[in-house]
Amino acid sequence: MVQLEKLTNSYINVSGELYDSEFINLVQIKDNQIGFDERTLFLNQAMKSKLNAEPIERHGEGVYIIDINGRKGVICDLPISEYQRGAVKNHELVLPDTIQGMLSNYHGYNAEAAPVMLIAKEPVDFNTFIATHLPKAKYRVGDVSLFFYTGDEADLLLTDLGRNDVLFVGDGHHRLYSTSLSGFKKSVLSYVINLEEVDILPIHRQLPHLKDEQFNAALHFLQNKFTVQPIPPAEITTAMPQKDTVLMYHGNKAWRVKLITLLSDGFWNNDIYRLNTQIIQQAFRTFDDRKVRYLSEDACRKAMRRSQHSVFFRVAPTTKAEFMESAKQGNILPPKSTWMSPKAPSLLVMSKYQK
Secondary structure (H helix, E strand, C coil): CCCCECECCEEEECCCCCECCCCCCEECEECCEECCCCCCCCCCHHHHHHHHCCCEEEECCEEEEEEECCEEEEEEEEEHHHHHCCCEECCECCCHHHHHHHHHHHHHCCEECCCEEEEECCCCCHHHHHHHCCCCEEEEECCEEEEEECHHHHHHHHHHHCCCCCEEEEECHHHHHHHHHHCCCCEEEEEEEEHHHCEEECCEEEECCCCHHHHHHHHHHHHHHCEEEECCHHHCCCCCCCCCEEEEEECCEEEEEECCCCCCCCCCCCHHHHHHHHHHHHHCCCCCHHHCEEECHHHHHHHHHHCCCCEEEECCCCCHHHHHHHHHCCCCECCCCCEEECCCCECCEEEECCC
């Protein structure tokens, strides 16, 4: 059974603004106001002033049901001890440089601004719960609704979710791991959603600013070592990735590259792992992850239309069954292997973890 807890000191952004889930993870809250200052370097002064002026409302103990375009989950606290004892299953590798930065940032801010995403296999009927239990407060921002529950109602929700033996990380591997190392941060703001409500989408790759001679050398390598099929021009825009293959694009041409199957288990034969090691590293001699851009399906298609001197790699999505089996086996996949949807917005629900 997984232990989940009520939030003890949370805030709702009531400005009517919605921010992308990737926008910001931490925030400074002082005197019941957002307070970004000179320590936040990636925001310009105009954006800091805008965010600092947005009104927020404070709540005490409780949890939120969040409804994103009809798909519902619960925002609550996960004690980091649950992660440490293995009740929360990772599936992606964490990067040391990212962990170092997060550990430093935890001391510079005092509240979480975006929840990690945890996936529950045992479903909870949130629609019936909302219909039969009156929330203490209710909010709606765009396509997102929030229902705040306290007391027995909050306990009942957490008990239902706690029927799961384990939860699976959909997003937030670095935040969970860094919290486990922090020594003072005892919980993680979490968004728990039923597996049946989740879409698992691929994350594609782009190698930008590639010279023609570099691409031609890599293509020659691939044609000698792999099965490479040119895609007819009329089919380029409709071609879809398939398991064990990668679609590769350069300029106005495209190829389907069959990945080499290894005599090993599912981890080593994961498409992303083989794309990274067999094609990006071996063929294109790119070993620095910072030279690779990671793109959603929409972002990839837009970038392909305007970036003639890049090479793009599109991969097939992981199925839910593959995801669950891999996580249960303890397989750790490369970073940016999956994109889970829907994610909770950033700066909508915030939770203080220190004064």
